[in-house]
Amino acid sequence: MFLTDQRKEQIGYYQEMLKTIGSLSRLFSESGEPYVEYRIAENLFCKSFDAKNLSRTDCSADASKGNLGIGIKTFLEKNGATMQKIAEFNSEHNLFSGLNTEQKIKKLSELRNKRLETTKRIFGLRNLIYHCVTRKKSAILVYETPMDSVDTERISGIEDRGNIVSFTDGINEYSFNIAKSTLYKRFHTKDTILNLPVKILDDPFEALEKMFRVAESAISFAPIREQQHVFLPLYSTKSGEKIMPEKSGLNQWNASGRPRDPNEVYIPIPAWIHEVHPNFFPNRDEAFVLVLPNGSEMSAKVCQDGSKALMSNPNSALGEWLLRSVLNLEEKELLTYRKLEEIGLDSVVIYKTESGKYNIDFTKIGSYEQFQDKDEVFDDGDEV
Template identity: 45%
Template sequence: MFFDRQTQEEQEHYIKLLQVVGSLSNLFSENKTPYLYYRAAENIFCKALNANNLARGDVSFDAFKGNVGIGLKTFVHGNGKKFEKIAEFNKDLEKFRGLDAEETMQKIVELRNERIAATERAHGTNEMIYHLVTRKDGKFEIYEEEMHYIDIDTLKLDKKKTTDKNIFFKDKHANYKFYIAKSTLYKQFFCENPVASFNVEILDNPFEFLLSKDSQQYYMVHESEEEKYEQIYLPLYSARSGEVEEKSGLNQWNAGGRSRHEDEVYVPIPSWIHKQFEGFFPFDRHTGDKAPFILVLPDGKEIDASICQGGGKGFMSNPNKELGYWILRTILQIPVGQLVTYADLDRVGIDSVLITKYDEHRFKINFASKGSYDEFEGEFKD
């Protein structure tokens, strides 16, 4: 199990933070079962176990550490046999609207597996697990199990349970439920043999503790990336046409004018970004002056990059084939010489990238789900 492979200090720190947060449950309710907000559980996991937090990245993992991708869940234990949400498909509604139960099941499984595969390729992981914190009266328990692709060969629709609201199905690994109204996929978890179990003492007066000096050692002094660093979304398609253009962006390798490497691409930067977020990139939109920067990929690899094209309408790596190989061949798995289309982005559930600015010359890139740039543009573009 992943948790057992962490250092004793990390394990103890993780448990202690969960106990402290659980002890404050009377801030929210008077239930004997300690409360644990899922965002708090994600932050505690990453802080205590030194994992990378992906919870807001709209990918199939909530965190990763080394070669392990991790889905994080917390829920009331109950009978230990719980269906819990593992994926949403609201942005893919048109792909299964009007399909019957069998066809919908097949489409959801296809989409789920494609998303997992793309997330694995992006982060360089080859192991996947679910890490669960379940809540009982006066205690928390930790469970872990392997995260699987849904097995196509053993996939079977449960016709007896399936209704016009829920589609039930299973494979050799697990039982699943697709809630049609919310376009949400659930997996059934069986929590029987915990990797850790510990008591949580709920404080009668949590306010008194929060105001004490003792509480200060447990404050989450670090900010999440979206709070600590400036971030923007960029489209992997043309924001004007809504398509991947044939001779620019991800198809820059197909442009004329000179000989180009088969992996040459650039990520488009709509002009309003440079105006609304002036100074975000090391680029002066008035003079055209620019400076190189470091681009950190999701798996931690660093490549050189710079603003390119007239008016700074994109950025590319140096050499320009590095970023292209990662996007085209590793993530999208496009054959050499084949034009990229929006359908290729749609297939893996992404059409944007999230750029995080660490400092003036160091940025991180990660993929974002379909519609992320559109939502960002709608919120920030004047």
């Protein structure tokens, strides 16, 4: 059909976005089935696969790509054989209202077929399919099926139940609601292409709040480049738990002893970084240029015993950027790991460029551990 011929990265994006949208279902419903509003399904499909959005046009397809037209539907899976609306004929009501049941079904089928052919001609399409996003408890399923014309020569099994008339053409089962002038088709959804588990969030409002906090802090996670780099944690660990020390690291300004600038901080460099990547950083106290995500530059250096600290020169510049501009903390407000969790980051990546400058970018939670695992480093002690 369509989905299996698309690029792997497009399918991956589509899957993740469907799961994300489904996880927010509590915004709309208390049901155990994920909720995906039909306009969202249409827009997500077009964005994911670079398809043309036809949903606002009066035609039988919601999207097109190349010479293929796609009708996008979303509904509950239930028993896998439900009747779903495929066309309305309110404006054509006068064309069939005075006909007997058999004539009415024949006329409706002809009208349906004309719509499909007209859609093909207008948009230069060769084939039409349905792309169905169905939902069941804790899961979203995707399957595709042809958007068939009604075979008017093989219509049979006409059953008139008053307001509902059902029939088949040997390929599909249909029913027509006379009062609503609406045609339905039975969708058999057993041959699914995707079966995505969905964890519905108990409190989606909290998740949205965290997301907007990240947006407001103007933090973005750039793709990791194919360039010499290391990841550095913004936190420490104690007994396997991530913590923010109150008197070191990004809270260095709160250390005892001499008076300190409220912006004095450093980013910790674990000892194994120097062991596994011995020539990555310059020698201790040797200044280098650190380029921030917004393109501005500051002077930086590796300091302290064991070269365990990345600091700026002057040492307040890094804190002014990190604590004030990025994390939006007040002066002398302690940074906690909870704060990092709320905005979705807890590490940075440092790139070493050919020019001798170093670039810094934020990375999402878990990035440092993945980098550590990749280098097969095992640290039995707590980081300081």
